[in-house]
Amino acid sequence: MSLITLDSFAAGKWVAPAGTISELKSAVTGEAIARIGSSGLDFSAMSDHARNVGGSALRALTFHDRARILKALATYLNERREPLYELSYDTGTTKSDAMIDIDGGIATLFVYASKGRRELPDDVLLTEGALEQLSRSGSFVGQHVATSLRGVAIHINAFNFPVWGMLEKLAPAFLAGVPAIIKPASSTAWVAQACFRMIVESGLLPQGSVQFIAGPTGDLLERLTAQDIVSFTGSATTAAMLRANPRIAENSVRFIAEQDSLNATILGPDAAPDTPEFDIFLREVHREITAKAGQKCTAIRRIIVPDAHKQAVIDALIARLEKTTIGDPRNEATRMGALASQAQRRDVLEKAEIIGRQARRVFGDPQNFALNNADATLGAFVPPMLFDCAEPDGADDVHSVEAFGPVSTVMGYRDLDHALALANRGEGSLVASIFTHDPKVARQAVLEAGAWHGRLYFANRDTGKEATGHGSPLPHMIHGGPGRAGGGEEMGGIRGVLHYMQRTAIQGSPDIIAGVTGRYVAGAKTSTEARHPFRLSFSELEIGHTLKTASRQITLEDIAHFANFTGDTFYAHMDEEAARANPFFPGRVAHGYLLIAFAAGLFVDPAPGPVLANSGLDGLRFMKPVSPGDSICVELTAMAKTPRNEDYGEVRWQVRIDNQDGEQVAGYELLTMNAL
């Protein structure tokens, strides 16, 4: 097999390895697979290219433009997964392991593409949170907004997920409008590079928005500026070393780290061997030990179970592990492949030995285990290893030493508090799972262990087959954890995009804030037109366009009619004496829903036109009661517009209902779908 030459992609060109070149080996056969080396790269030119070419190009696109590109990219990669699976075998992974990496990475792109279109505006500026009233009369208001950082995102990835690791960092950065320089871990870089080549070949991404370093980062980090961001996944040692880089400290460079984690799982006190939770627990623990040969940052390292069930758990896990076929990942009978490299194998065996000083190995002898169609002397194989720690309170290493392979330790607990205290001994983890059917156990777990964990995963008979698993970080939810886990946070939906943006508090008059954000703000200038706003297409309608309606008196007959018609005969509308006894009402009052219905009757223009549908309303408030004899009128103002597709967009309207004295009695934001 000819060696793959791992080129870097710098300033728009592929650059062959030069200078010090390393050979990368198959995790399965030990054969040389690829050559890697980045000494020939001009890191200064790469940084400049990202900032000047990539950053400008990305910032010229709106969030929706970027989201559309991500979707096209996800679709493009989705059609080209097979060659990536094929290349993954030599990293030691089975097909199902590779799917976690490749399909998982592409799915993350799809989710960000969808969230970008749904949750972000078709703009380059993001308005965050509600308008803040900073003055009594409303002439001085505040708003938080976010804009793209002007620098480059350096993505340093781990070896275990060459595709997912690259795409889960790229998607939020791209959506934020920040160019990325991607540095995959060397030991599996041929898979990352094959995927990256597809990204370049797709021609979908703007020039300069992505670059790729195959090999060390040279002096790249010496060039970091205050607008750059480093996102790292790997070992705590490397993270600490990078964090100490003076440029990072001097320039307050954002540094996101996702590093070691002694993730725990807890079998709940209610999950005895005869419950469905017990079986679900065993299935999950077995999967977490063996998937990716335990090389998942979220894999279960500590199995915390009631003292009374410890032996039953150990016996049942051993029975499952005995049936796990280890060997050539290409072979269909194989359930667990190899570690990523001989270096990882040495590291895992060393760490397992340390754990073995405080816990007894009850399964898996690295010197003696069966292999399916593979040679233990050539490949980086280890068996799953299960340890039993009899004294988890007195032991340190089982809570602090991460053997990054199929290695896990069972420990017993007395009661739930004890179990949670043991879980917290990891001193900061990415995830802990709790198998329980009791919401009280879940609440206690969140209160006692939430501060030490980035994610808590509850599984039971109700979550059934739909639950995604202890070990799966999802793009919708944050991935990261405190302390030992790095103190970072990735993904979490649009939160992950904000890591690549600067939040700025803007303060000023309503006109200034509306002008900056492109959203109508109460108190800002409005405009009226001869045509009713419902007669204007999405593109014709301007923010601030307002309709003031005629007024309508509300009678006691209206209230009684509405009550009888809808069945809402609540006493406040129907019983004068009872209504008067209520501290909020002067007597019988109009239904809030009657006001909304009358408001629509006042502002709607009924003939067919560009308004296609009413898709909801937000923030409904009833501020003052409306009594029989009062009149209401409505002010309808176009507040914000968000295109949805080629045919229509969403219009957000501010609706204000006033009484005859000009006092606001109700308010809400109405959403309509309008033809473009």
Ligand code: NDP
């Ligand atoms: P490393 O920390 O050595 O490497 C992680 C990334 O950092 C790689 O891309 C690596 O590149 C890069 N890197 C290393 N040194 C530097 C440097 N001086 N400047 C810039 N980049 C650098 O971790 P490994 O991938 O080797 O894994 C080692 C251990 O880390 C595992 O055994 C496991 O314990 C832990 N780990 C934890 C993960 C988690 O998510 N919690 C994930 C993966 C690993 P290169 O490969 O070229 O050296």
